Amino acid sequence: MARESTCRFAILGMLCREPMSGYDLRSAIERSVGHFWQESYGNLYPTLERMAEERLVELEPEERTQGGRIRKVYRVTEAGRTALAEWLRRPVLPHVERNELLLKLFFGAQVGPEDSLAQVERSRAEAEGLLAALRLIDENVSQARSGDPEFAYQHLSIRAGLLGLEAHLRWCDEAREALQRVKRTAGSTKKKGAR
Incomplete structure (x- = not known):
């Protein structure tokens, strides 16, 4: 069985805690699970977009920063919570560490x-x-x-x-x-x- 990308589940877990922007997600990951889990911006943003298309997450109403930029804040949907719970219940796949x-x-x-x-x-x-x-x-x-x-x-x-x-x-x-x-x-x- 092919290994499923766990980036989406790290994102869902973080968004279950509170709605966040992509930048906030990256920072939260670094501060909380960063000693055993890393996500790059290059992977985080495309995954967020796919998850929004799949309706696992949704955008909150747009906010403007002081600089006038639009800040995209995502929150988890019920479908996202269900997907996370299903993943959490699955057995962990064997992992060979690359050291x-x-x-x-x-x-x-x-x-x-x-x-x-x-x-x-x-x-x-x-x-x-x-x-x-x-x-x-x-x-x-x-x-x-x-x-x-x-x-x-x-x-x-x-x-x-x-x-x-x-x-x-x-x-x-x-x-x-x-x-x-x-x-x-x-x-x-x-x-x-x-x-």
């Missing part, structure tokens, strides 16, 4: 341990930054929304991100040790061969 770091490490013997170690160190530094940002989000959301009925559901995604990043950091430490052993072994083999 460039792991692909590079798999073929790392072609360049040696130093280059692979540098890749791991960059990934570790990035993960540390993401983990710090996600911990701050978790703290802020926990304080601000703990009484909100949607909080428990949303907090599950934050926890998955936190635990995934913590696991990645532990893996980076193991990878660093393994690559340093390879580097030492390669260095001692070169010294023996030079004698």
Whole structure:
């Protein structure tokens, strides 16, 4: 079965929270689910237009900005809510992650341990930054929304991100040790061969 684009369902979920413009949707996605879900403007606007044609969303009466531009604000329709609920009930399709770091490490013997170690160190530094940002989000959301009925559901995604990043950091430490052993072994083999 072909994988259905989930962009539309991310949009429907956001619009169930409140009506938004395309710009507002992109910002809301970045602020809320951005640690595990991304949508580009290039995908967001055409999807919104298709969804309007399918009557999953509709435009609210036009607003003019202070600059005189028309601001298109979308809201979800009953058909959109139904489509989202149906999608939420379907089993998640198996997903094979495309991980460039792991692909590079798999073929790392072609360049040696130093280059692979540098890749791991960059990934570790990035993960540390993401983990710090996600911990701050978790703290802020926990304080601000703990009484909100949607909080428990949303907090599950934050926890998955936190635990995934913590696991990645532990893996980076193991990878660093393994690559340093390879580097030492390669260095001692070169010294023996030079004698």
